[in-house]
Amino acid sequence: MKEILVLSGKGGTGKTTITASLALLAQNSVLADCDVDASDLHLLVSPNVQESHDFWSGVTAKVDPKKCTGCGTCAELCRFEAVSMGEKAYIDHFSCEGCTVCAHFCPEDAIELEPNLSGEWYISETKYGAMVHARLHVGEENSGKLVSLVKRESRELAEEIGAKWIIVDGPPGIGCPVISSFSGADLVLAVTEPTSSGLQDLKRLIKLAYHFKTDVCVCINKWDLNESFCNEIEVYLEDNEIPLVAKIPFDKAAVDSLVAGKPLLEYTTGLAADAIRKMWPRIEAMLLS
């Protein structure tokens, strides 16, 4: 079983479109949507939810006004500026990181720690194989923990059904959720576009992949929108000996396939779809080598 992690640094490069198409190409795979904060993959693969579970994570502190004497100890100790003092202490849910320091040191034992219902996660059936996905509630922390959970569950599921591939739609950025998504990945596919922001984001991703000693390959999406930038990216990849597995041309059909709610490859046989189709055997070869 091999795991491929699709990342893009910033969004909007076509990462999810490509992930959905890979799911269609890779026979016998499990899909894992680790973009738990704003996932879109389900819009393309129409999952049929089989199991849904709550995701409990961490605690939030809450003051019991009956016990609080307003001494201010919690406000003084909280490093996250979550406590404001009136006559009684008040804890702001969005600022509280659940470190429990206030509860531990409150002389009146007036602070309760409530477990956080931070989201849900699901196991689903799709036309392209089983899928594990999740939804973090608005404003919650611990997206990294939810990503780890999705990865763990998809691995278990893949073992159970004897899947050959796990295809992971990764989160944006380079922080906590992305770092969690690296564990266990055999190969990162970085999706970029020929713009200056695209190149900067790509460099950060590659640095991160080096940091975690994970192999990385790159595909340039909408490469023909700016050929000189595309060239710059190619030179950069060559200098750093990073394989370029596809150059996907701009294709209006990509947007139409989103509207139709289908993976691009199922929707059309245009040039972009063609390029993605040719990319898969290259990725496969990298994973199996």
Place this chain on the structure above:
Amino acid sequence: MKIAVASGKGGTGKTTIAVSLALAASTAKVQLLDCDVEAPNCHIFLKPVVDEEEVVSLDVPAVIEQKCTYCKKCKELCQFNAIAVFGKTIMVFKEMCHSCGGCFLVCPEEAFSRDSREIGTVVTGKGKGSIKFVQGRLRVGEALATPLIKAVRSRALEDGLVILDAPPGTSCPVINTVRGADYTLLVTEPTPFGLHDLKLAAGVLWKLEQPFGVILNRSDLGYGEVEKWCNKNNVPVHLKIPFDRKVAEGYAKGQPLVEIVPNYRDRFAFLLKELSK
């Protein structure tokens, strides 16, 4: 006035719009805060002269082994699995620490000394039209974006116009950026993804009980549901920016919208005037 520019997902044109707003402002004091610390790109469009680069670090514990009696009180308190104690061994995982300070407080032997972990840098400078510029850059390999965002926000001007470029998504980094803004502009595109992500982003603002409106980028992609949704939910659509190959090409090279199509300058200026009412 503080205006945040956000979007459920990235790549909607949020950054070029944030920079364009700053450039179109007629206010004397304008500041642009790049809070998208995991993918900071405002400088590409603003091309600022950098005055200062400051390293931001978190206080984290280091154990003084001779003092530790392995009582495990720190390990029990730490909610972030940053401390492990087994037998006569104690380990601190610096990179897991959220810097809550709990272990320092709870240790009866005063067995912790202060160490630090670099989380990133805050860059300050001046961009075109003497726009004040502050940008957070998360260190590659660092997990915690929020403390760096707080460091960027702490440099916000008290008066004048402050534009905040927010990270994508709906979790804590976004909340920490848009919270307390006088108004938030959500940038989206008319596709099913755009609609889905807009609903999530709107959920954040509703939960925070803060006012917001929408800017529709590449507005002629042909999917009408986004506007329908806005109308139904009384969310104002302030600006529609149709797709224009010239804009896409300029964007690729790092030109902000108002420089590619100058008459957007007036439209952004008008929008700012509207919002300041």
